[in-house]
Amino acid sequence: MPGLHFDTLDRLNSGSRVREDDFDKSIFPRVKELIKKYEIKFDPETPVPADDAMADRLFAAGMEYAVEKGLWVLDTQKVIKFTAAEIWRVLDNLHSPLWFGHAKDQVCLQPRKPESTIRPLVLGGAAGSSVTEGEIYTKLMMGYALEPTIDMISNANPTFIEGREIQPFSPLETHGAIQEVGWIREAVRRSGRPGMPLWVAPGAAATAPPAIAIINEERGIRKGDFLYAAMLTELKIDFDRLTRAVAAIENEIHVATLLAPMIGGWAGPPEGAAVVGVAECILAATAFSATIAVNHPVIMTLKNGATTHRQTLWVESAIGQAMSRNTNFPLGQNVFVDARAGTREILYEAAANAAVAVSSGQHTGAGPSGVTGGDDVDMISPMEARMMGEVSRAVTGMSRVDANEIVKYCLQQYEPTLGHPPRGKRYQDLYDLECMKPGQEWLDLFETVKADLKAHGVPFRY
Amino acid sequence: MNLNDLSDSQQTVLKELYQGVLDGDEEQCTLMAQKTHEEGIPPLEVIDRVLTPALREVGEAFNRMDIYLPEMVVCADAMQAAIKVLEQFFDKADQRTKGTLVLGTVKGDIHDIGKNIFKVLLEVNGFKVIDLGRDIAPVTFIDQAEDSGAEIIAMSGLLSTSLSMMRDTIQILNDDGIRDKFNVIIGGGPTSQNFAEEIGADGYADTAYEGVQLCNEILIVKA
Numbered sequence: 001m002p003g004l005h006f007d008t009l010d011r012l013n014s015g016s017r018v019r020e021d022d023f024d025k026s027i028f029p030r031v032k033e034l035i036k037k038y039e040i041k042f043d044p045e046t047p048v049p050a051d052d053a054m055a056d057r058l059f060a061a062g063m064e065y066a067v068e069k070g071l072w073v074l075d076t077q078k079v080i081k082f083t084a085a086e087i088w089r090v091l092d093n094l095h096s097p098l099w100f101g102h103a104k105d106q107v108c109l110q111p112r113k114p115e116s117t118i119r120p121l122v123l124g125g126a127a128g129s130s131v132t133e134g135e136i137y138t139k140l141m142m143g144y145a146l147e148p149t150i151d152m153i154s155n156a157n158p159t160f161i162e163g164r165e166i167q168p169f170s171p172l173e174t175h176g177a178i179q180e181v182g183w184i185r186e187a188v189r190r191s192g193r194p195g196m197p198l199w200v201a202p203g204a205a206a207t208a209p210p211a212i213a214i215i216n217e218e219r220g221i222r223k224g225d226f227l228y229a230a231m232l233t234e235l236k237i238d239f240d241r242l243t244r245a246v247a248a249i250e251n252e253i254h255v256a257t258l259l260a261p262m263i264g265g266w267a268g269p270p271e272g273a274a275v276v277g278v279a280e281c282i283l284a285a286t287a288f289s290a291t292i293a294v295n296h297p298v299i300m301t302l303k304n305g306a307t308t309h310r311q312t313l314w315v316e317s318a319i320g321q322a323m324s325r326n327t328n329f330p331l332g333q334n335v336f337v338d339a340r341a342g343t344r345e346i347l348y349e350a351a352a353n354a355a356v357a358v359s360s361g362q363h364t365g366a367g368p369s370g371v372t373g374g375d376d377v378d379m380i381s382p383m384e385a386r387m388m389g390e391v392s393r394a395v396t397g398m399s400r401v402d403a404n405e406i407v408k409y410c411l412q413q414y415e416p417t418l419g420h421p422p423r424g425k426r427y428q429d430l431y432d433l434e435c436m437k438p439g440q441e442w443l444d445l446f447e448t449v450k451a452d453l454k455a456h457g458v459p460f461r462y
Numbered sequence: 463m464n465l466n467d468l469s470d471s472q473q474t475v476l477k478e479l480y481q482g483v484l485d486g487d488e489e490q491c492t493l494m495a496q497k498t499h500e501e502g503i504p505p506l507e508v509i510d511r512v513l514t515p516a517l518r519e520v521g522e523a524f525n526r527m528d529i530y531l532p533e534m535v536v537c538a539d540a541m542q543a544a545i546k547v548l549e550q551f552f553d554k555a556d557q558r559t560k561g562t563l564v565l566g567t568v569k570g571d572i573h574d575i576g577k578n579i580f581k582v583l584l585e586v587n588g589f590k591v592i593d594l595g596r597d598i599a600p601v602t603f604i605d606q607a608e609d610s611g612a613e614i615i616a617m618s619g620l621l622s623t624s625l626s627m628m629r630d631t632i633q634i635l636n637d638d639g640i641r642d643k644f645n646v647i648i649g650g651g652p653t654s655q656n657f658a659e660e661i662g663a664d665g666y667a668d669t670a671y672e673g674v675q676l677c678n679e680i681l682i683v684k685a
Binding site for chain 2: 024025027028029074128130157159165166167168169173203204205206207232233238240262264265266267268269272300301303304305371372376
């Protein structure tokens, strides 16, 4: 059986050792050749390119590189490779459509293409964002579940568990992960969406055992839910994440993997990140037997992993188009924002990313979120997920040319503050958490931005 | 040494060495470094007048994203090739480094690209870096810092769970009564200036470039 069982597992310790340095340093020289060979070109004025020929050339570049380069295994320092035939044996036999969740909350994942009218799935959540444990965490999850445009729900990152700081590899990690999923389960029930599918990489846990401990039909992640098993940048995998994938698959849970090609890193420029990103998607589908990959390009200059930089938007769109035009392997576009809740900038960031994702043949989310910690706690709210979801619905079927204009307008609104965004406010200061409604000030700002977006081409239906 | 006092051939050699660094040409740098000795130019002058400014230019280009990490690494490797040649001609008293850092991604975290970028920038700016890699326990940072005589412990992480590891490292230093032996700096996605102050770190940097400037401020260049 091609894929995780057992091609990947068999090859993890085969072949000769490759030094990590050598693996990393060899990426850019080869990728430069592929960029030239396949004429891949980043245009800063076109974050959403509408060039089918370039999208197909990018796919070809990524496939050539995937077969040639393979994946470096952290634990064995070996490289595993797949032939093109093996890869196509996986990609050609992916099952779709797929259904997740239960009863009225069941959703359908269908392959999309650029400009597709097929409904994209929208995944709301705050993975990476630090949130106060317990009721605040639960109410944040309720906030996502109460948004009708949100189809699936992802986690946040609790800062403490039972008032205690979480240490990696400690038993508290496992306790924390189990509690966390319990809060999400409670949240969807209390919001009247008990059948909503969950998509979890426990924020309380950095390691595999707690991620696996949350597999539980009653109060954890269930059959048909998703467990994250990310790839490492660039083109690397490890036993920890593969272990999560094995546990997920053998418990009838989907694997969501993640790729984060870095602009400015080993892949070099945006074009390089796009080529490496396509290679990572292809290898993720094969090596992890993943159901979906989350597309999360990053740029060296934004430390919180925001996906809303002009260059990352282009890379997202390019990868999304390349993959969706040439395979049925679905991609979700991670939405990581730079600004914080309560600001106009975060709403424009969410809108821009949603427009890129949907017009480029992807699904939207998880997000909007951002890597926060320390004193930056609870600075995220469901309102930006509302924007992400409503824009996703509104631009379904929109041409890439029109989406590009919307994205460029959004960039004008937030690009000047990228890297040093406005501070924002906490969730509990923006919402009335007793009755679970946004405060008037935040709601007014949302409506103002929404009206502005509508005036600039977003055909909101409501 | 006044550059204007140099002969034409000396100036040519220095210019070609400078360009060799910018081009990331190890062969050129090796050749030209040898020629500086043949031309009678003191090795420390070569480092101060040519290699350091060349690398500064490379670092600034990287910070502007005019060049990328792989290109900067190639330039740094070319510089190291030149230094390797020049080291043969140092007096012991000439050998110097700005300072030594023990660097790593903390326990439970395997994200290391930011740390790797920081390492390269530090080395091109004259620091000695002991890179411990990823998933490093607090006691390992401390033990390696003690064994190497490092002045700075630099910790990186991307996951929110990494914050507790940074806090633990400083706590252990305090408990062992050796906090004053080291400067401790932090960086990475979930970190912040406020968090650095909260845990008693000596500094925080938002970017790798700022991290180098922080290290320059913390340490005094040894003569």
